[in-house]
Amino acid sequence: MSKYNTKKQYDQSLISHAIDVVKSRLSIETLAPGLKKASNTEYHMPCFWCGGTNRFWWNFAGTMQGKGACRQCNISCDIIDIYKKINGIDNIIEVIKQVAPETLEQKDFKEFQPFTEQPPKNDNKIDNKIKEHWENRCSIQGPGLIKRLLCDRRKIDHETVDILIKAGRVKSCNHTGVMSVAFPFLSLQGEIQAIQFLTIDEQPFPFTTKGENCSPANKVFFKGSKPGGDRFFFAGQPIDQAEGNLFILEGIINSITMAQFYPDACILALGGSTYTKKLEALKPYLNRFEKIICCGDNDEAGQKLNQAIRAALGGENK
Numbered sequence: 001m002s003k004y005n006t007k008k009q010y011d012q013s014l015i016s017h018a019i020d021v022v023k024s025r026l027s028i029e030t031l032a033p034g035l036k037k038a039s040n041t042e043y044h045m046p047c048f049w050c051g052g053t054n055r056f057w058w059n060f061a062g063t064m065q066g067k068g069a070c071r072q073c074n075i076s077c078d079i080i081d082i083y084k085k086i087n088g089i090d091n092i093i094e095v096i097k098q099v100a101p102e103t104l105e106q107k108d109f110k111e112f113q114p115f116t117e118q119p120p121k122n123d124n125k126i127d128n129k130i131k132e133h134w135e136n137r138c139s140i141q142g143p144g145l146i147k148r149l150l151c152d153r154r155k156i157d158h159e160t161v162d163i164l165i166k167a168g169r170v171k172s173c174n175h176t177g178v179m180s181v182a183f184p185f186l187s188l189q190g191e192i193q194a195i196q197f198l199t200i201d202e203q204p205f206p207f208t209t210k211g212e213n214c215s216p217a218n219k220v221f222f223k224g225s226k227p228g229g230d231r232f233f234f235a236g237q238p239i240d241q242a243e244g245n246l247f248i249l250e251g252i253i254n255s256i257t258m259a260q261f262y263p264d265a266c267i268l269a270l271g272g273s274t275y276t277k278k279l280e281a282l283k284p285y286l287n288r289f290e291k292i293i294c295c296g297d298n299d300e301a302g303q304k305l306n307q308a309i310r311a312a313l314g315g316e317n318k
């Protein structure tokens with residue numbers, strides 16, 4: 001990203017994200033219409049800089065995807081350089097203002113606290129091993145890895161993922177030798193009680209494929225994790241601040257997907273364990289929501305979730 005000169009008043013992570021959005025919105029096909037493929041990976045075309053006919057090539061696939069170069073004037077460039085050249089702009093901020101202006105608005109990220117008011121009485125013990133692992137061994141230095149799983153593979157938008165990263169609700173981690181994305185399960189007091197790891201490319205963790213009765217898994221909990229009881233993955237706003245809706249989902253990815261569309265709601269993932277206890281813990285907070293929307297998978301676990309919710313609501317229809 002350092003090749004782009006950015007003005008100081010913008011946060012660097014904001015600019016990085018804005019540049020990603022700009023790149024996703026620009027295409028060589030619209031900037032240079034009427035292109036013909038010269039091979040399975042390249043277009044050849046007149047150069048935007050020297051005008052050399054058919055001396056410029058653009059890689060639309062392969063290892064050089066998104067890069068172009070000219071055999072006459074030796075310029076090498078990406079799609080943003082071409083946009084700048086065509087439009088006579090020399091400043092990346094100006095490009096962003098034209099192509100993705102909304103990305104320059106600094107978002108107000110809420111703190112990583114499920115509760116902002118007086119928390120309920122806490123009888124959970126804090127497992128320092130889990131806390132230490134989350135704080136020191138899991139990192140936000142690998143946003144590319146996090147985005148490979150969440151954006152590229154699971155099609156969640158970059159903005160939602162950036163909010164999660166900034167709020168400390170996702171990190172990356174080398175877990176048993178495999179680069180993984182890590183998610184925290186918190187008690188209602190906001191203390192970390194469990195960490196779930198998902199492999200980046202959704203391959204099973206090697207240690208789950210060994211032995212006779214193995215069940216290969218791309219999703220595992222950190223040793224000593226206690227995801228049961230009143231612990232949740234929080235994808236949305238604090239439970240005592242959220243407006244309107246409470247979403248209760250089974251899995252983390254589903255809850256993040258929902259957070260894209262309902263950024264002001266409280267969105268919880270139960271994480272697959274005994275639902276009854278979890279819903280019991282939520283009971284004091286259910287009344288403040290207009291709607292409680294529960295999306296269980298279409299299977300046995302999903303049905304149990306629906307039953308547990310009805311029991312917790314005591315027959316109230318919401």
Ligand SMILES: [Zn+2]
Pocket residue numbers: 047048049050051052055056070071072073074075
């Ligand atoms: Zn040229």
